[in-house]
Amino acid sequence: MTRSVLFISDHTCITAETIGRSLLSQFPALVFERSRLPYTDSEEKLRHACQRIAELGRRDRQPPLVFSTLADPHLRRLLKTSDGIVFDLFDSFLRRLEVVLGQPAAPAVGRAHGLVDTARGRDRIEALKFALETDDGLRHERYQGADLILVGVSRSGKTPTCLYLAMHYRLFAANYPLTEDDLMGATLPPLLTHCQARLFGLTMHPERLHQFREERRPGSRYASLDQCRWEISAAERLFEAAGIPYLDTSNRSVEEVATRILQKTGLKPERW
Amino acid sequence: MTRSVLFISDHTCITAETIGRSLLSQFPALVFERSRLPYTDSEEKLRHACQRIAELGRRDRQPPLVFSTLADPHLRRLLKTSDGIVFDLFDSFLRRLEVVLGQPAAPAVGRAHGLVDTARGRDRIEALKFALETDDGLRHERYQGADLILVGVSRSGKTPTCLYLAMHYRLFAANYPLTEDDLMGATLPPLLTHCQARLFGLTMHPERLHQFREERRPGSRYASLDQCRWEISAAERLFEAAGIPYLDTSNRSVEEVATRILQKTGLKPERW
Known part of the structure; x- marks a missing residue:
């Protein structure tokens, strides 16, 4: 059975996809159907993404996996209310990094992926x-x-x-x-x-x-x-x-x- | 003050570095000195890596940050005993993925990064x-x-x-x-x-x-x-x-x- 996987990001999705592929490669017996939702950088776009997640979930009769690198905490919170099972890079590591580095993160959309200079x-x-x-x-x-x-x-x-x-x-x-x-x-x-x-x-x-x-x-x-x-x-x-x-x-x-x-x-x- | 950051992987380090750069970009005020430890795929190489982490820690008088995508659980455990502060992709996500997917991960060195076919x-x-x-x-x-x-x-x-x-x-x-x-x-x-x-x-x-x-x-x-x-x-x-x-x-x-x-x-x- 195929499992739906979505990569979501406020920028190119390259980081989210790199992480997701790396993790999913540890399950070589399973088949995944992947899609990308790049440039999800507003509440409106995020709501569209949630609709897409819900559609796939209904179709598959099981929740899609969602790998996220959204930098905006508000969008991250919204994504968590979706029907997907969310693996969020920033939620997982950022709090601990803030403690270790002794300062709050300064979320900036796109910067996560090394915007061109x-x-x-x-x-x-x-x-x-x-x-x-x-x-x-x-x-x-x-x-x-x-x-x-x-x-x-x-x-x-x-x-x-x-x-x-x-x-x-x-x-x-x-x-x-x-x-x-x-x-x-x-x-x-x-x-x-x-x-x-x-x-x-x-x-x-x-x-x-x-x-x-x-x-x-x-x-x-x-x-x-x-x-x-x-x-x-x-x-x-x-x-x-x-x-x-x-x-x-x-x-x-x-x-x-x-x-x-x-x-x-x-x-x-x-x-x- | 510069903070030492190491990327460690059993393969090319590309995933570990992508993750690390993405997270560290959220701290634009800080300066990081980065190094890579690719192809760390044996206990001996891991011990060398731990020595390098310890040296940097002594030099900096603060523990280096270590971003890891080691697939082998034994090497992951060893890395946790190092002097670095370890952010490990697999430790953070793999257990939950195993539960969601209903099967254990099959760790394979290198596969994480899409070995050439x-x-x-x-x-x-x-x-x-x-x-x-x-x-x-x-x-x-x-x-x-x-x-x-x-x-x-x-x-x-x-x-x-x-x-x-x-x-x-x-x-x-x-x-x-x-x-x-x-x-x-x-x-x-x-x-x-x-x-x-x-x-x-x-x-x-x-x-x-x-x-x-x-x-x-x-x-x-x-x-x-x-x-x-x-x-x-x-x-x-x-x-x-x-x-x-x-x-x-x-x-x-x-x-x-x-x-x-x-x-x-x-x-x-x-x-x-």
Whole structure:
């Protein structure tokens, strides 16, 4: 049986949904039907939300679960009168935080989710621009402006990782694809030796790389398992010889690859 | 005085950090020094974490705040013996969820954060690839494969929004920049009329657009306030005439723009 779950917030719902998904993932046997109610920032909108909760409750013949990050105490009180079973982040933690910090919370709608501030917003866009402009070995004359340069063979996951690092950590991350010529050498290509301290290698199980490449160019030498095995082992040899830290991206999400890179490099950007 | 805050998790720390930042943003007068302890998934690593908490507590002469999303009950118990003040997502909500759902949680390290599953992982990478390949009006012959096509004048925020929608919602989002020629016409360019139902407009305060363009080409006609005013009003006229929903991106974060687009279009992708 499917259980209805609503995420409600005065802003984007991203926090409420992150919390809800994290908790519900601990019940893998159950099926949930999720919906979002973002920008619920007035009494009128909250009453609409309560109607929606009541409708779902009647339909399902059981109360929906509601994950809330409403900052306004008045709206939180109203939500508690709904037909849903409410899990409220602020109710659960805020009182205790006020005691610990020795001051009352200053509820501000939207601030909970890190409303844009102009300067930082620009930084992120600059970081994305940098990632796009230096993608796939382009414009390597700009590597001196990079926080990080990801190095790896074609299809090893460099581009999504650079974009994620830009989007969420405002890092200037470039990426350089190791070519066959590079892999046949015993040392790094000269354009990388200038910025060796900022290099980070990505690698992958050859079988997985083979799958990815088959999707791009089925049956090609480029995609063959032999070629993938050779490239991966040559790339890893190069990383080892040059002392470049590296990570296997097989079966890892972009979030996980990004977090592990931060951990291994010691870069400490603020999460967006 | 700065207060130390630690985020601890058996996986990426993204959930713990989202929760912590959301709560701490309600105390805008205070300054926090944040650190992350991701991948704390063994007793040994947890003991290291407790040492770090103790060190910060001694240095600060006050206990650090610790936001935790550890799934393993044993590690949660150990963390509670640390010198920090622990705010634990699972302790706070899981018992009640178990009662409501009528079954025990099945703690699984990492699952809390949506560990990659191969098929979905690929979808996201495909979505990012689509966004990159159709960025800035490129390859409009592929618009039939798009979930959404963002339309707007140069620098109105299309690219970051497309990348965010791809990264977080696996949406295939293309973007098309309205040129002066397009803006001088009274109707949409023909290549857009084929996919009108999937168009979404981005607009911006002319003053803000002017600032952004000045950074790119200072003193140019392209960046002049008059030109920005004209382009924005022509674009909005076009959106209105064609019945295209649109949104002002000024002072909005990429997250917020993305969420509002989903709300306005009724697209209901699962958050990644």
